[in-house]
Amino acid sequence: MTVADYCRPPSRRHALLGALGLGITVDFLGARAWADSERASAGKKLVVIVCRGGLDGLSLSPPVGDPHYQALRGPIALAPFGQPGGALKLDGAFGLHPAMAATHRLAMSGEARIAPAVATPDRERSHFEAQDVLESGAAVVYGTSSGWLNRALETMGPGGKVKALSIGATAPLILRGRIEAASWSPGAAVETDHRLPGILHDLYAGDPLLGPALASGLATRDMAKVATADAAMLPASEMPGAASGTVEAQAVLGGATYKGGARQAPALARNLGATLAGFMTQPGGAQVAAVVIDGFDTHANQGAAEGQLAVRLSYVVVFFFFLFSGL
Numbered sequence: 001m002t003v004a005d006y007c008r009p010p011s012r013r014h015a016l017l018g019a020l021g022l023g024i025t026v027d028f029l030g031a032r033a034w035a036d037s038e039r040a041s042a043g044k045k046l047v048v049i050v051c052r053g054g055l056d057g058l059s060l061s062p063p064v065g066d067p068h069y070q071a072l073r074g075p076i077a078l079a080p081f082g083q084p085g086g087a088l089k090l091d092g093a094f095g096l097h098p099a100m101a102a103t104h105r106l107a108m109s110g111e112a113r114i115a116p117a118v119a120t121p122d123r124e125r126s127h128f129e130a131q132d133v134l135e136s137g138a139a140v141v142y143g144t145s146s147g148w149l150n151r152a153l154e155t156m157g158p159g160g161k162v163k164a165l166s167i168g169a170t171a172p173l174i175l176r177g178r179i180e181a182a183s184w185s186p187g188a189a190v191e192t193d194h195r196l197p198g199i200l201h202d203l204y205a206g207d208p209l210l211g212p213a214l215a216s217g218l219a220t221r222d223m224a225k226v227a228t229a230d231a232a233m234l235p236a237s238e239m240p241g242a243a244s245g246t247v248e249a250q251a252v253l254g255g256a257t258y259k260g261g262a263r264q265a266p267a268l269a270r271n272l273g274a275t276l277a278g279f280m281t282q283p284g285g286a287q288v289a290a291v292v293i294d295g296f297d298t299h300a301n302q303g304a305a306e307g308q309l310a311v312r313l314s315y316v317v318v319f320f321f322f323l324f325s326g327l
Helices: 003-007 069-076 098-108 127-136 148-156 196-204 210-232 264-281 308-326
Strands: 015-020 024-027 045-051 164-167 182-184 249-253 256-260 288-294
Touching: 045 127, 045 264, 045 308, 098 308, 148 164, 148 288, 164 264, 182 210, 196 210, 210 264, 264 288, 264 308, 288 308
Parallel strands: 015 045, 045 288, 164 182, 164 288
Antiparallel strands: 015 024, 249 256, 249 288
């Protein structure tokens, strides 16, 4: 299989999962999805995952076939194809990190596309500037205050026809712009007087700005109750295993930091994936979602087949698994 094989139009599912900064897209929408608003509104789903930090692309999709790779990477080099802990072969040159076995299977079946060695016009080696370009879609750093996904929504459905959701306390740059997007952040529910929503509704009903914002927030809250309740009912036996690691597991998902053992974080990733699927499959649910996963700046103890990077990638795979299962 060659790199060209990964560019063939995918054939089955109707979702797109993008991992920005990873150079991976799992593309189930088809080439005309962005331009055809009618098709985009006919049950299709788009989920963009932004892996924040400074993810090491030479570990995610290593050029194991390069004769200089092992020597230049030293102790964090992945073993050659076919060896224990080795990279998963894509073609004669590139592979995938062993923690991405599920994505590798999708690539082999033509449902995932790997784009290694992709760079932005910015050459300053700043993670912050690179993230800005990736999310804004601009040709220069800080070239616009809107995100490319929000601008795409304008073409997919003028006037906010296509509903969007961001996971996190605030909308990431990729989803900021003229099209309104709902926002939800995982965490413990805040106890309030049951009369408060009605009081606020009456108070802001005539306000052209706060009235619609409150109504949108209350609708998102109601959807969250259903989605989180369904996710909580998932049997623990359905949760796939995560990569092992000796360091404390940290999964920073949707703006909420979770710290605990290697068993805890996969459960949280599972619940977030299932919850997002619940949001998107409800009547009137979002068709487009953006999720930010932090913690990929693995400067220390990154490891090769095992280590911090492997642990974090395994959480992303768990999130993907339950998102796909629910859509």
